[in-house]
Amino acid sequence: MKKKHLLSPTPLTFDKIDELLQDSIHVELSSESVQLIANCKSFLDDYLKKHDGPVYGINTGFGALHNKSISKEDLNKLQENLLISHACGAGKEVPRNVVKLMLLLKAHALSMGKSGVQVKTVQRILDFFNHDIYPIVLEQGSLGASGDLAPLAHLFLPLIGHGEVYCKGKKMTASEMLTIYNWEPIKLEAKEGLALLNGTQFMSSHAIYTLLKAFRLSKYADIIAALSLDAFNGRIDPFMMQLHTIRPHAGQIETAKNITAILEGSEIIGQKNKQVQDPYSFRCVPQVHGAIKDAINYVSGVVLTEINSVTDNPIVFPDEEMILSGGNFHGEPLALSMDFLSIALAEIGSISERRTYRLIAGERDLPEFLVANPGLNSGFMIPQYAAASIVSLNKQMATPSSVDSIPSSNEQEDHVSMGGNAATKALKIAVNVERILAVELFNAAQAIEFRRPLKTSPYLESFMAEFRDYVPFVTEDKIMYKEMEAAVEFLNNGVFSEFKS
Numbered sequence: 001m002k003k004k005h006l007l008s009p010t011p012l013t014f015d016k017i018d019e020l021l022q023d024s025i026h027v028e029l030s031s032e033s034v035q036l037i038a039n040c041k042s043f044l045d046d047y048l049k050k051h052d053g054p055v056y057g058i059n060t061g062f063g064a065l066h067n068k069s070i071s072k073e074d075l076n077k078l079q080e081n082l083l084i085s086h087a088c089g090a091g092k093e094v095p096r097n098v099v100k101l102m103l104l105l106k107a108h109a110l111s112m113g114k115s116g117v118q119v120k121t122v123q124r125i126l127d128f129f130n131h132d133i134y135p136i137v138l139e140q141g142s143l144g145a146s147g148d149l150a151p152l153a154h155l156f157l158p159l160i161g162h163g164e165v166y167c168k169g170k171k172m173t174a175s176e177m178l179t180i181y182n183w184e185p186i187k188l189e190a191k192e193g194l195a196l197l198n199g200t201q202f203m204s205s206h207a208i209y210t211l212l213k214a215f216r217l218s219k220y221a222d223i224i225a226a227l228s229l230d231a232f233n234g235r236i237d238p239f240m241m242q243l244h245t246i247r248p249h250a251g252q253i254e255t256a257k258n259i260t261a262i263l264e265g266s267e268i269i270g271q272k273n274k275q276v277q278d279p280y281s282f283r284c285v286p287q288v289h290g291a292i293k294d295a296i297n298y299v300s301g302v303v304l305t306e307i308n309s310v311t312d313n314p315i316v317f318p319d320e321e322m323i324l325s326g327g328n329f330h331g332e333p334l335a336l337s338m339d340f341l342s343i344a345l346a347e348i349g350s351i352s353e354r355r356t357y358r359l360i361a362g363e364r365d366l367p368e369f370l371v372a373n374p375g376l377n378s379g380f381m382i383p384q385y386a387a388a389s390i391v392s393l394n395k396q397m398a399t400p401s402s403v404d405s406i407p408s409s410n411e412q413e414d415h416v417s418m419g420g421n422a423a424t425k426a427l428k429i430a431v432n433v434e435r436i437l438a439v440e441l442f443n444a445a446q447a448i449e450f451r452r453p454l455k456t457s458p459y460l461e462s463f464m465a466e467f468r469d470y471v472p473f474v475t476e477d478k479i480m481y482k483e484m485e486a487a488v489e490f491l492n493n494g495v496f497s498e499f500k501s
Helices: 014-022 031-050 072-086 096-110 119-130 149-160 174-181 192-197 201-231 241-245 250-262 285-307 332-360 381-397 419-451 458-468 481-493
Strands: 003-007 025-029 090-093 138-140 164-167 170-173 315-317 322-324
Touching (some): 025 031, 072 192, 149 174, 164 174, 201 458, 241 250, 419 481
Antiparallel strands (some): 315 322
């Protein structure tokens, strides 16, 4: 029997979201949220009966057409037209896990009872989530201004029987999917189309997915850096706590503790007669990795606030008997934060590639390119090329999106966040960083073997043993891309114990 999660205004956490994505959990609306949604819809319907004046997006046009009045007979058609007309995305399909997050986050926002939607509309969104029905959403098209209009239009077209989905592992039309489950299309009522399309769920879903990967990559970066440090026969001095308590950035202290804990018991790190000083890519790991940790933590705080907020427009306040049109859909908080996250993640890759380079450079009694017979064998020469290429691409993609704005909707939307671009780029950078770290691990694991019979720490020996189930030691030239892909697979699937700092 599936586990159950009741969706309510209670804030979602990263751990809960990760659990809902990974495990087979049935999500339902709580009785509290059913009541909140129903009360809000009842207030809105009553308000429209009693008031003849314009209410933006409910009985008016949208954006620059806000001065156009819509008759009561056409209010439902207005909302359906909104979804159909705004589904103008372009580019690649959004990953299915991100689409699933979009469904969850929109349902969570609507569960707070401030959006004027029908209960059955939210329940149908959760039906999609629970049955692994993934509407086809395209990556490009959001300005991150009036929410994520184009992507969210694609996400919710299937509610009304339009668009395409992945259902039972196959791509099909929404009407075919509805037939399979014997569902009727949702008949949107006043305000519902706007409630579905106004919101930051495209940006925030990419942000969550990227952060979940970033948390893992940050841990891996410390482990792999520690292995590289030992393989390079580096010094432990730069990680001693006396240095970091006098510059007490939280991430810096955490990183120094991590590296020290990971290397505890290493025969290599304890050797005498080492070089007086190591290059920055080793010596400054606490400072660089630490600043990245602090950046990730900052961004995670912004994103948690965002996903537990109401971000459509207008917003309905039944208790205060108010309907307010504002700008909660504007993506500036996410745009700035995702640009910051992109820069931070790019830096993980940048310093990682430099460590890779030092390992193949023939320094400190390591053979050139980490093979026993360099010259005849090119060894690990070209994996570093690949990492360098990806690092360069990340630098280009880390250029901020949030500093740009192109007015739209006849200047009604005259300052936009470009948060959609910031969010999609951040995810691409995270995927790239995973590959760069995989290359460093590939090199560090090779280099450590040239320190035998000395052993690295018990933790890293165990980590290496797990890695060797995926990637063997390289004795002579071979096709390397398969090992590089296997190293990426290990970072996704490898099972090892957590280190304790």
